[in-house]
Amino acid sequence: MDKPDLKYDDLVVGSGISGMTMALLLAKSGRKVLLIEKQSAIGGCMRRFKCKGIPFDTGFHFTGGFGGLLSDMLRALGMEQDVRPEFLDDPKTNRIYLENSDSMYEMPSGMDAAGRALKKYFPGEDEAIDQYLQTEEDIERRTPFMDLKKLNTEELFDLMRQLDEDFIPLQQYLDSITADTRLQTVLANVALCYGSPPSVMPLSMHCRAAVGMHKSMARVAVGGDAFINSFKRQAKELNIDIMTGTEISGIAKRSGKTISAVTLSGGATCHFGNCILAIHPRSIISILPEDAVPEATRQAVEKYEESFSFFSLFATIQTERPVSPALTSYLTRDNLNEIISPDSVACAMAILTGVESVGNDKVSVLCAFENEFPGEADRWENAVCRKNDASYQQYKARRADAMVKKIEKVYPEYAGKINVLSTSSTLTFEDYLPPTGSAYGIVHKVGEQNLFGRLPVRNFYAVGQSSLIPGVLGAMLSSFIVGRYLLGRNFITF
Numbered sequence: 001m002d003k004p005d006l007k008y009d010d011l012v013v014g015s016g017i018s019g020m021t022m023a024l025l026l027a028k029s030g031r032k033v034l035l036i037e038k039q040s041a042i043g044g045c046m047r048r049f050k051c052k053g054i055p056f057d058t059g060f061h062f063t064g065g066f067g068g069l070l071s072d073m074l075r076a077l078g079m080e081q082d083v084r085p086e087f088l089d090d091p092k093t094n095r096i097y098l099e100n101s102d103s104m105y106e107m108p109s110g111m112d113a114a115g116r117a118l119k120k121y122f123p124g125e126d127e128a129i130d131q132y133l134q135t136e137e138d139i140e141r142r143t144p145f146m147d148l149k150k151l152n153t154e155e156l157f158d159l160m161r162q163l164d165e166d167f168i169p170l171q172q173y174l175d176s177i178t179a180d181t182r183l184q185t186v187l188a189n190v191a192l193c194y195g196s197p198p199s200v201m202p203l204s205m206h207c208r209a210a211v212g213m214h215k216s217m218a219r220v221a222v223g224g225d226a227f228i229n230s231f232k233r234q235a236k237e238l239n240i241d242i243m244t245g246t247e248i249s250g251i252a253k254r255s256g257k258t259i260s261a262v263t264l265s266g267g268a269t270c271h272f273g274n275c276i277l278a279i280h281p282r283s284i285i286s287i288l289p290e291d292a293v294p295e296a297t298r299q300a301v302e303k304y305e306e307s308f309s310f311f312s313l314f315a316t317i318q319t320e321r322p323v324s325p326a327l328t329s330y331l332t333r334d335n336l337n338e339i340i341s342p343d344s345v346a347c348a349m350a351i352l353t354g355v356e357s358v359g360n361d362k363v364s365v366l367c368a369f370e371n372e373f374p375g376e377a378d379r380w381e382n383a384v385c386r387k388n389d390a391s392y393q394q395y396k397a398r399r400a401d402a403m404v405k406k407i408e409k410v411y412p413e414y415a416g417k418i419n420v421l422s423t424s425s426t427l428t429f430e431d432y433l434p435p436t437g438s439a440y441g442i443v444h445k446v447g448e449q450n451l452f453g454r455l456p457v458r459n460f461y462a463v464g465q466s467s468l469i470p471g472v473l474g475a476m477l478s479s480f481i482v483g484r485y486l487l488g489r490n491f492i493t494f
Contacts, residue, residue, distance in 0.1 A: 003267040008034045008241075010486075011262070011270055013248060013287075014278035016044030016433075017060075017224075017472050018464045020231040021479035022276050024077050027238035029487050034270060035235075036246040038434065042231075045432045045439075046224030046472075051421045053358050056314045056367055058432050059439060060224035061352055062088065062327060064212030065473045072148045073476050076492045082230035085218035086325045086354070091117065093326040094217050096189050097410050098182060098334050104410070105186050109216045111137065118186065128178040132187050135173070136214060139165055139207040145477065146208060151484055152492045159481070165204035169446050171337065173203045185334040190214075192329065192348050192371070194470035195307030195440040197340040202446045208469050219325050219354060248287050257292060257458045274486060276461045278479070280435055281442060281451040284462055292456050300449060307440040307470075308340065309426040309433075310369040311396075313403050317353065317364040318417040325354040328410050342373040351407055366418060368403050377425040386427065396423045441466030453482060461486070 012023045015037035023035045041047060045059025063070060066085045074080040088094045091106035098105075105121055107114060111133050118129045144150040144159045151159060165173075170191070174184040188198055190210035198206070220226050235242060243264070252269045253261035261271040277284045285293060285301050317323055333339060333346040349370040355362050380392040387393075400423045408415045430437035441464065444450070452467035454460075461482050465475040483491055 003269065006034065006264075006268055006270040008032045008270065008272045009274070010034070011036070011272040011275045012278060013275065014038075014044070014464070015042035015242070015244075016278060016464070016475065017046055017227060018467075018475040018479045019044075019276075019278035020227065021073075021077065021476045022278060022463055022483065023240050024231065024234060024238070025479060025483040025487070025491070026276075027235070027240050028078075028493075029491060032239070034241045034243065034272075036248075036264065037242070037244045038247045039431070040244055042242060042244060043224060043228040045429075046227050047432060048223050048225045051314055054316065054363055054365060054421070055222070055225070055356050056365065056422075057223040057352075058312075059310075059429070060220075060227075060472060061350065061367065061369075062217060062219050063472050064210075064215060064217055066212075066216050066218050068212055068215060069146055069148070069477070070212065070473055072494075073480060076148065076480075076494065077230075078234055079227065079230040082233075083226045084221040085216075086221055088217040088219065088325060088327055093324060095326075095328045095410070096186055097328060097330050098185065099330065099332045099406075100334060101182060103182065107186075109214075111214060114214055118183070121186075122180060122183045125178055125180060125183055128180075128183065129187075131177050132174075133214070135165075135203075136207040136211040139163065139204050140211045143204070143208060145481055148480070148492060148494075151480060153489055156485060159484070163204050165207070166202050167446055168203045169199055170201045170203050170206045171198035174198060182334045185331065185336055188336055189329055189331075191336050191340065192331075192350070193440075194444065195340060195371075195438070196444045196470070197337045199337045200443065200445040202444065205444055205469060209471055209474065212473060217327065219327075219352070251289060254289070257456070259289075259457050259460065272459075274459045274461065275457075276463060276479075276482060277455075278462075278464050280433075280464075281462070281466055283435060284451060284455070288455065288457055288460065294456060297451075297456065301451060304442040304448075305445075306373075306436050306438040307443050308342070308371040308373045309429050309437045309439050310424075311372040311399050311403075311426070312367065312369040312424045312429075313400050313420055314422045314424075315366045315368075315418050315420045317366050317414055318419060319364050319414075322355040322362050323353045323364040323366075325352075327352050330406050330410060339371065347371055349403060349406060351410070353411075366407070366414075368407060370399070370403060372426050377427050380427065396425065399423070440470045444470065452478060453485065 009031040089109040091108040250263040330349040338344040338346040463478040467478040
């Protein structure tokens with residue numbers, strides 16, 4: 001039987017947060033949208049999973065931007081009431097621990113409060129601290145696309161103009177304001193939230209990612225599922241069609257630099273006006289016809305370096321009272337470039353605590369994730385059943401034991417009370433963020449052109465966390481910018 005022809009205004013490929021954002025923006029403008037997802041469920045690394053009935057986060061754990069850009073985007077998407085922040089604004093709920101100096105830094109939310117705390121920890125560095133925090137805010141202010149009102153109305157050329165700081169590595173800037181490596185590490189700790197070393201990361205991109213976290217760090221009630229559930233509700237109302245277990249398998253109709261139809265893996269032909277790809281850059285290149293992509297672009301994408309992934313530990317905490325939501329960043333060295341290097345033994349771990357509802361019960365949970373680079377677990381990639389592979393399970397057990405010892409060092413009150421339920425390596429993460437399982441896509445580098453916006457095929461566009469700014473904030477923002485390009489001025493209803 002012949003497969004039916006499908007006709008849409010827009011085809012969105014990939015259902016992570018950028019794909020969901022893109023689909024909502026288009027559908028809210030009255031367009032007919034199809035969202036396809038290769039995996040069996042939508043959401044990408046926003047998805048949660050359950051272990052013994054207890055929900056845990058996979059790739060989305062905390063974010064900045066509430067009260068600012070993130071709240072503005074959620075409001076524009078109709079998600080504001082569904083995505084509820086749990087602020088980590090008490091200094092004791094947001095800490096940075098440097099193992100090599102055995103020093104703990106409690107970080108309150110807000111630029112002024114953060115500045116005061118840092119000056120107590122680093123006497124004599126007032127000028128450097130003030131300059132750094134002011135630079136974050138200054139770059140945010142001078143970046144028009146981080147203001148949705150400007151994004152809604154200003155010329156695209158003005159929105160995307162470059163800054164001098166786009167060409168300055170973060171490390172070069174840090175070296176110019178202070179020689180104290182501990183202060184540099186604490187100031188730039190957010191680099192661990194996008195996986196790009198300060199030696200290559202543009203100062204501007206770092207500041208755009210960091211400023212929201214320094215203003216207000218928060219977890220989200222029910223984690224990434226809050227975004228997914230909100231999207232599903234609105235997708236039903238807006239008649240967004242969703243197909244899981246589906247990907248583009250071939251080009252069905254092409255005229256010069258325009259492709260108007262593709263074949264889907266189920267056999268159907270999908271006709272569309274625009275195709276927005278919210279997937280990994282290498283996957284994007286594999287879809288586009290070889291003759292449509294300049295060789296220089298293809299080679300640039302092949303040279304992209306993958307950011308690190310995670311080895312994660314999921315546990316309950318046996319306490320009499322529910323624990324408070326909290327984040328502790330555990331760094332073995334005060335050198336972020338070493339930590340974010342696949343050749344180094346230095347590493348970093350984020351430790352998150354919180355409370356989850358299981359029926360009528362409140363369960364104290366702990367999720368810890370340590371950087372693991374793509375390739376570290378590849379020796380077990382082709383194992384028939386990793387669950388029954390003794391060497392793989394021994395590898396996971398050794399890493400988990402070492403992580404628990406670190407957790408108990410900074411949370412001595414949890415000693416003997418951590419019950420590890422499950423662990424996961426990069427191999428597991430590949431299921432949520434294919435093809436490599438890298439947590440933040442590609443490493444962002446000064447002078448490197450990211451695959452973003454309009455592609456060599458005229459009606460194809462790229463969005464995602466590898467595009468503009470890493471993380472949830474950047475992934476969503478990339479879709480707003482492409483939405484502005486496709487839908488024109490005043491496409492957002494506030």
